[in-house]
Amino acid sequence: MRITCPLCGARDRREFTYKGAALPVPALEAGVAEWDAHVHLRDNPAGPLEELWQHDMGCGAWLKVTRNTATHEMLGVALAQDAGLAIKEGQP
Amino acid sequence: MRISGKGLVSHNRTVNFSFNGKDYMGLEGDTLASALLANDVHLVGRSFKYHRPRGILTAGSEEPNALVSTGKGAARDPNIRATQQELFEGLAAQSQNCWPSVERDVMAVNDLAAPFLGAGFYYKTFMWPAPLWEKLYEPIIRRAAGLGALSGAANKDPYEKAFAFCDLLVIGSGPAGLMAALTAGRAGTDVILAEDDSRMGGRLLAEVEEIDGKPAHVWVAEGLAELEAMDNVRLMPRTAVTGVYDQGTYSALERVSHHLPPSQSLKTAHRPRECFWRVAAKASVLAAGAIERPIAFRNNDRPGIMMAGAVRAYLNRWGVAPGARITVFANNDDAHRTARDLVAEGVHVTAVIDSRHDAPDSGEFPVIKGAMICDSAGRQRLESVTIRSVNGEEKLQTDCLAVSGGWNPSVHLTCHMGARPEWNRELAAFLPKPDAVPGMVVAGAANGVFSTHGALQDGAQAAVTALAGMGTSVDAPPLPVASDAPYRISPLWAVPGKGRAWLDFQNDVTVKDVAQAARENFRSVEHMKRYTTQGMATDQGKNSNVAALAVLADATGRSIAETGVTTFRPPFVPTSIAAMGAGAEDQGFKPQRYLTSHKASLQRGAANIEVGLWYRASYFAKDGESTWRQSCDREVTMVRKAVGVCDVSTLGKIDIQGPDAAQLLDLAYTNLFSTLKLGRVRYGLMLREDGFVMDDGTTARLGENHYVMTTTTAAAGQVMAHLEYLTQVVRPDLDVRFTSVTDQWAQFSVAGPKARDLIDALVDEDVNGETFPFMACGAITVSGVAGRLFRISFSGEHAYEIAVPARYGDALYRLLLERADPFGGGPYGMEALNVLRIEKGFITHAEINGTVTAFDLGMQGLVSKKKSCWGKALSERDGLMDDDRMRLVGLKPVGAMQVLSAGAHLFDPDATVERVNDLGYVTSVGFSPTLGHMIGLAMLSGGPDRMGDTIRLVDHTRGIDTLCEVVNPVFFDPEGGRVRG
Numbered sequence A: 001m002r003i004t005c006p007l008c009g010a011r012d013r014r015e016f017t018y019k020g021a022a023l024p025v026p027a028l029e030a031g032v033a034e035w036d037a038h039v040h041l042r043d044n045p046a047g048p049l050e051e052l053w054q055h056d057m058g059c060g061a062w063l064k065v066t067r068n069t070a071t072h073e074m075l076g077v078a079l080a081q082d083a084g085l086a087i088k089e090g091q092p
Numbered sequence B: 001m002r003i004s005g006k007g008l009v010s011h012n013r014t015v016n017f018s019f020n021g022k023d024y025m026g027l028e029g030d031t032l033a034s035a036l037l038a039n040d041v042h043l044v045g046r047s048f049k050y051h052r053p054r055g056i057l058t059a060g061s062e063e064p065n066a067l068v069s070t071g072k073g074a075a076r077d078p079n080i081r082a083t084q085q086e087l088f089e090g091l092a093a094q095s096q097n098c099w100p101s102v103e104r105d106v107m108a109v110n111d112l113a114a115p116f117l118g119a120g121f122y123y124k125t126f127m128w129p130a131p132l133w134e135k136l137y138e139p140i141i142r143r144a145a146g147l148g149a150l151s152g153a154a155n156k157d158p159y160e161k162a163f164a165f166c167d168l169l170v171i172g173s174g175p176a177g178l179m180a181a182l183t184a185g186r187a188g189t190d191v192i193l194a195e196d197d198s199r200m201g202g203r204l205l206a207e208v209e210e211i212d213g214k215p216a217h218v219w220v221a222e223g224l225a226e227l228e229a230m231d232n233v234r235l236m237p238r239t240a241v242t243g244v245y246d247q248g249t250y251s252a253l254e255r256v257s258h259h260l261p262p263s264q265s266l267k268t269a270h271r272p273r274e275c276f277w278r279v280a281a282k283a284s285v286l287a288a289g290a291i292e293r294p295i296a297f298r299n300n301d302r303p304g305i306m307m308a309g310a311v312r313a314y315l316n317r318w319g320v321a322p323g324a325r326i327t328v329f330a331n332n333d334d335a336h337r338t339a340r341d342l343v344a345e346g347v348h349v350t351a352v353i354d355s356r357h358d359a360p361d362s363g364e365f366p367v368i369k370g371a372m373i374c375d376s377a378g379r380q381r382l383e384s385v386t387i388r389s390v391n392g393e394e395k396l397q398t399d400c401l402a403v404s405g406g407w408n409p410s411v412h413l414t415c416h417m418g419a420r421p422e423w424n425r426e427l428a429a430f431l432p433k434p435d436a437v438p439g440m441v442v443a444g445a446a447n448g449v450f451s452t453h454g455a456l457q458d459g460a461q462a463a464v465t466a467l468a469g470m471g472t473s474v475d476a477p478p479l480p481v482a483s484d485a486p487y488r489i490s491p492l493w494a495v496p497g498k499g500r501a502w503l504d505f506q507n508d509v510t511v512k513d514v515a516q517a518a519r520e521n522f523r524s525v526e527h528m529k530r531y532t533t534q535g536m537a538t539d540q541g542k543n544s545n546v547a548a549l550a551v552l553a554d555a556t557g558r559s560i561a562e563t564g565v566t567t568f569r570p571p572f573v574p575t576s577i578a579a580m581g582a583g584a585e586d587q588g589f590k591p592q593r594y595l596t597s598h599k600a601s602l603q604r605g606a607a608n609i610e611v612g613l614w615y616r617a618s619y620f621a622k623d624g625e626s627t628w629r630q631s632c633d634r635e636v637t638m639v640r641k642a643v644g645v646c647d648v649s650t651l652g653k654i655d656i657q658g659p660d661a662a663q664l665l666d667l668a669y670t671n672l673f674s675t676l677k678l679g680r681v682r683y684g685l686m687l688r689e690d691g692f693v694m695d696d697g698t699t700a701r702l703g704e705n706h707y708v709m710t711t712t713t714a715a716a717g718q719v720m721a722h723l724e725y726l727t728q729v730v731r732p733d734l735d736v737r738f739t740s741v742t743d744q745w746a747q748f749s750v751a752g753p754k755a756r757d758l759i760d761a762l763v764d765e766d767v768n769g770e771t772f773p774f775m776a777c778g779a780i781t782v783s784g785v786a787g788r789l790f791r792i793s794f795s796g797e798h799a800y801e802i803a804v805p806a807r808y809g810d811a812l813y814r815l816l817l818e819r820a821d822p823f824g825g826g827p828y829g830m831e832a833l834n835v836l837r838i839e840k841g842f843i844t845h846a847e848i849n850g851t852v853t854a855f856d857l858g859m860q861g862l863v864s865k866k867k868s869c870w871g872k873a874l875s876e877r878d879g880l881m882d883d884d885r886m887r888l889v890g891l892k893p894v895g896a897m898q899v900l901s902a903g904a905h906l907f908d909p910d911a912t913v914e915r916v917n918d919l920g921y922v923t924s925v926g927f928s929p930t931l932g933h934m935i936g937l938a939m940l941s942g943g944p945d946r947m948g949d950t951i952r953l954v955d956h957t958r959g960i961d962t963l964c965e966v967v968n969p970v971f972f973d974p975e976g977g978r979v980r981g
């Protein structure tokens, strides 16, 4: 499998480390239920899925990779910092 | 029998080799198989289950029978296909799966026991009782499993792995592959042409035909010369593409030096035996050709019964006639070429037996139409066959039978990403599903296009299509003139009749076995495969699978299309573990990280211990010390009484800068860092998002917006990735930057009552309780070098960590030791460091094992109530603060056996030792010379509530069963007076 890092270009997947689904991060103060859902109760679709990978053996960038879990087709790669997953500003 | 002057071998260059200890002579250009056939050797091995005599069946990598071992001792290579092994001077090969010899094999009695060894034999025989598995069944199966054997010794031969990149990967160099490579090469694209065979050209090397008015092999040579002259084309012979993976990744196995004598290949030329390639290609053309399939009939497995295309290849490429009276048995026109070519060379062809009533006539050899071969005879070599026709049965004397049941396109690689091939009635074959692999275009025989003209045209068009897919537009080139003979076939899988008719030659699977599997309701093709072991040998059933499923379809009353095929998976050819694991044997490519103090430590008698990739001093043996414990005890006492020096540079160091640096620390750590004053250090705890402890360490504030964080050695990489996650994903709005500086700074712990005296005298600045109180930090100068000083302690002693740029590490370490000597101090290693921290109840990743919370470690107070932090929400889940959780305690031994052991489990003294009564486990132990007994840390259910209790400690692996007392995990100086003093 190969992933096209927006900063480095197409690289072998051995340069990347997988984290999990790319989901909006709840506020730190959000309750246990919301965090539990975020960490443990995730969809497992057979099809397109947005997920987080880090180019840790390359530039270090966290990436939002859109991948079809059934075919492994790469549908898109973007820098995670631009992906709108962040805790909304102003929350510590 | 060799035909003088015939073929592409060098008739004037002989090569000596041996087979089963007997010397033979072959020619340059021979394979082991062609040389054996030239010497009239047909019996080369024994089958797996029945130990039946077996000969050479094919001329390629699909060979199921002719497997041999080459090499000696540790370098022995089992299961080498004689059809692929190129001959070299001195080659010594041996048969496998036979004892004492291939001619007189004791295990051949299995053949008589055949009625008991049918389908499902393993499953039916090796049933319960379970205890017999380990003692009886498994050893029997292991002895029987596999044909060749490894030596058992480590193989010292070199293997390699490598990456390659190209625009177009062309797989196979027959007419389709060559034409594709020429088309793409001429267009200037980067091309890799990979060919399994040692010589490029595919079937064109094995056939008598003309292309553009020249012999086909001459046209091949000209095409290869043109490709060789192109800088953008790379030819890779002896390279089998073994797998297809996502985004245009292909694996390939190159047999780099199997064709050379060991002396040339390994020592002088420094060539590996094999290289495992990962090829990244924008597109590929699969032109892997087709594999001929046998027809099953009674006793169709005798030496001398071969594939018709293979007989033609041995004749035309290697100048070998595999018999003196050759018979052909076929259901298609293509096989008639075998008879034609043999007759042209003066070899006697008894007849072509064709199952079709409308088979073509020939003026050169008799054709018996509408007939089949229903049996054969001959003990170790074919002597006769029995022909069944409308006239009844008739015996025919023959020493070689060339069989063809038609051709199976090599669709394997098109299935590696999940696609299934599709049945084509007209060709009686499975064809690749269109667009089965993104970016792969299939051409030629692999695509069911069997004529040479068709393959040339298909190959050229495949290249045009593949290049168009990557945005390069080329015109289809003019095609050379070649034969366009039609492929006419009428399916015939198995000749009806009694007796055993073989499908899978290597695993001894017969038509009866498949029918029996169907009767026993193993009707799915995947079930049939596993029940009969059809296609599960080293050849993966390349020439037998389709016939087997056709027999299954017949037995279950379904069509072949309904029955389907089993799943083709990588690797396409057997791949040695040595090649896939190249670079990982012994030290391999594993980095070795040495400390700047490494050399000086060794000079001081250090014994090294591996900590991840690091090599650290474990202890420093002095004269008169014969065990590590003696050194360790001395070093601990030295630190407690005087001063010790220890290299702690392996701790992760992350330099953090920016206006929002403190916000990042508040996010990552459980406790407050935004209140940390300039010139101060604070201990911190980090949680994972699920609320469990990730790591601990200290962070120092060096400037207004400048911090340096330390992590544990074990989690340095994990914490770095985590901070990247927090700043890139969770809070990209933070104005902060950080980088790992672990390798940039050498850092030494100086610990003990004399530490201040040593440091104060060493650095230019005044170091005293006012300027450097406990948990202070700041810039210092030592011998003119700017460094940093941190008053932190991992030993509970008055201690400092002093850091200088790594290039001064060696000098500073030597200087520190020199200054420590007059105080009665010196270096201490990891063993002493561990005892010192256990005496203080300080945790490491022995305790932070992924299952513990801050609460479990007695550190709930470090989780600030004034702010949120990463992981806090889930750390407050019900149950994670339950008093009964396994929580950190200290242990000391009581009773006769004054011993503790890490990994031991804890029980109530009156409870039975079983899992339900397990109260916890020991994480760290050491002998404390300070206290005079062993001490330990443990995670114990309800631990802090059991202080003073007696607990039973059981370690089955070390045979320890003893009692200990639950105590405060801080064994030494619980008030902390020494560290502040």
Ligand SMILES: [Zn+2]
Binding pocket: A005, A006, A007, A008, A009, A055, A058, A059, A060, A061
């Ligand atoms: Zn990158």
